[in-house]
Amino acid sequence: MNDELFMNERVDVVAKFSSGLNPLEPVKFRRASGREITVKEIGLRHPTMQGKRMVHVFDVTDGAADYRLELDSERLVWHLTREGDRWV
Amino acid sequence: MNDKYNTATPLVMHIDLNSCFATVEQQARVRLRGKPVVVVNRRTDMTMIVTASYEAKAMGVKLGMRLRDAKLLCPELVGVESDPAKYKYVYHKLLDIMNDYSAHVTMKSIDEGVIDFGEAPVAIVERGLENIGREIKQRLRDEIGIAMRCNVGIATNRFLAKMAASLHKPDGLDIITDENLREVYSTLKLQDLTGIAGRNEHRLNAIGIMTPLQFLDASPQVLHDMVFQSINGDYWHQRLRGWEVDDVETTVKRVGRQYVLDSFTLSFDEILQRLHHLCESVGWRMRKQGLSARGIYVGTRTFNMEGDKRRNYWHASYVSMSPFFSDGTIYSLARHLFVNAPPNIRDINIHVYLLQETEETQVSLFADQIARERSVVDAIDELNDRYGEHTIHSADTTKTSPFVKTKIPFGSTRYL
Numbered sequence: 161m162n163d164e165l166f167m168n169e170r171v172d173v174v175a176k177f178s179s180g181l182n183p184l185e186p187v188k189f190r191r192a193s194g195r196e197i198t199v200k201e202i203g204l205r206h207p208t209m210q211g212k213r214m215v216h217v218f219d220v221t222d223g224a225a226d227y228r229l230e231l232d233s234e235r236l237v238w239h240l241t242r243e244g245d246r247w248v
Numbered sequence: 249m250n251d252k253y254n255t256a257t258p259l260v261m262h263i264d265l266n267s268c269f270a271t272v273e274q275q276a277r278v279r280l281r282g283k284p285v286v287v288v289n290r291r292t293d294m295t296m297i298v299t300a301s302y303e304a305k306a307m308g309v310k311l312g313m314r315l316r317d318a319k320l321l322c323p324e325l326v327g328v329e330s331d332p333a334k335y336k337y338v339y340h341k342l343l344d345i346m347n348d349y350s351a352h353v354t355m356k357s358i359d360e361g362v363i364d365f366g367e368a369p370v371a372i373v374e375r376g377l378e379n380i381g382r383e384i385k386q387r388l389r390d391e392i393g394i395a396m397r398c399n400v401g402i403a404t405n406r407f408l409a410k411m412a413a414s415l416h417k418p419d420g421l422d423i424i425t426d427e428n429l430r431e432v433y434s435t436l437k438l439q440d441l442t443g444i445a446g447r448n449e450h451r452l453n454a455i456g457i458m459t460p461l462q463f464l465d466a467s468p469q470v471l472h473d474m475v476f477q478s479i480n481g482d483y484w485h486q487r488l489r490g491w492e493v494d495d496v497e498t499t500v501k502r503v504g505r506q507y508v509l510d511s512f513t514l515s516f517d518e519i520l521q522r523l524h525h526l527c528e529s530v531g532w533r534m535r536k537q538g539l540s541a542r543g544i545y546v547g548t549r550t551f552n553m554e555g556d557k558r559r560n561y562w563h564a565s566y567v568s569m570s571p572f573f574s575d576g577t578i579y580s581l582a583r584h585l586f587v588n589a590p591p592n593i594r595d596i597n598i599h600v601y602l603l604q605e606t607e608e609t610q611v612s613l614f615a616d617q618i619a620r621e622r623s624v625v626d627a628i629d630e631l632n633d634r635y636g637e638h639t640i641h642s643a644d645t646t647k648t649s650p651f652v653k654t655k656i657p658f659g660s661t662r663y664l
Contacts, residue, residue, distance in 0.1 A: 204276035206276075206334050211633075217333070219276035219278075221279055226278060226280070245279040
């Protein structure tokens with residue numbers, strides 16, 4: 161089974177706002193440990209509703225692993241909630 | 249009854265996201281692309297495979313196989329737990345794209361839909377359905393992601409359009425007309441036809457129909473009187489020739505849920521808690537559609553019945569004189585039936601039926617009591633709408649949420 165880590169880690173994110181089909185793109189993020197991860201590709205962005213609150217979920221990769229970033233659109237905070245698909 | 253093939257311009261388009269959930273996972277999780285991936289409902293070895301990627305299918309992995317068995321065939325297989333929110337998003341994106349071309353769009357399930365161009369604007373139809381099909385494929389890649397692929401089938405009716413969409417997986421675009429109809433049938437087997445599975449194939453074989461071409465050439469009398477022994481024979485005669493018989497609106501006849509127990513060593517009280525959770529979920533879904541029910545059905549499959557497969561299913565049902573709608577009433581009725589269930593329960597199946605619009609409910613002698621119950625239920629539903637499903641619930645189901653999750657709604661798209 162593919163090892164996956166599930167967490168709810170507050171992260172700092174540099175994101176780009178632009179026009180077009182993907183108006184918001186996370187560019188890189190810094191984890192609580194201080195490690196910086198540069199986003200190489202955004203796989204999918206999808207919204208989920210937590211009650212009436214919308215959370216935007218970004219599945220991204222840095223080329224070495226896949227990450228799941230969540231932006232709470234009400235509180236405007238980012239969380240890293242999953243890390244996985246890391247093969248040697 | 250039309251004996252000839254339908255020679256009209258094909259104006260029905262079927263769009264099918266094959267291996268949908270696995271493809272969406274590969275789109276989202278970039279490092280899974282090109283790898284054999286399966287989507288499962290739980291990350292355990294005994295779980296059944298819901299969807300397999302094309303890479304996994306190429307290694308012999310099939311739907312319904314246990315993950316443990318699939319890993320024997322394909323050791324590098326990656327099992328991914330299903331994420332319905334993602335699939336729901338892709339479903340809505342696909343629906344938005346399809347709605348751009350015609351007002352007559354029907355989603356057949358979470359991963360396939362039909363566009364009827366029969367009443368679409370002339371300007372759109374004049375562009376040609378083949379061009380529109382290619383444009384939809386491109387839009388899927390642009391608007392969702394580059395890993396997204398779909399099959400497009402174009403024909404004069406829904407049946408042939410779906411068949412056309414299955415001819416060249418995973419990224420095909422095929423058109424079936426009266427001119428290539430026989431040629432297409434000649435390349436298929438009976439079970440390749442939608443709606444022909446084991447039992448119908450046996451019926452056809454019994455009178456010597458072994459291929460789709462023989463099926464096509466059979467007279468309506470033979471199909472009606474000897475094969476299907478009903479009007480279904482006439483429908484098949486028309487369907488195979490490209491005439492539309494499947495453009496029918498379906499109504500909700502029942503609302504239900506099925507759940508395979510997370511452990512087979514649960515006490516009866518713990519099983520009842522899961523039943524209670526399912527009742528709350530069924531009640532919520534029913535009320536979302538403005539319905540009340542009069543009938544309730546509870547069933548279960550059991551295990552370790554010493555090989556006697558005939559006795560491994562138990563069910564009970566009850567029809568009430570007056571309609572019910574609250575979670576409490578549903579659970580109370582279900583529990584009353586369920587206490588008679590045999591031991592060694594493997595899964596729970598519950599649904600409510602004899603549905604009616606809530607406004608149609610006849611005035612009862614207990615109108616005050618019902619009105620009070622309705623107020624409480626409405627208030628709870630409003631809170632759950634605002635803060636998320638299962639925010640307010642019975643204390644009995646406090647511990648069941650991690651186990652009884654909503655999984656992929658395969659058949660109906662009513663709850664998406």
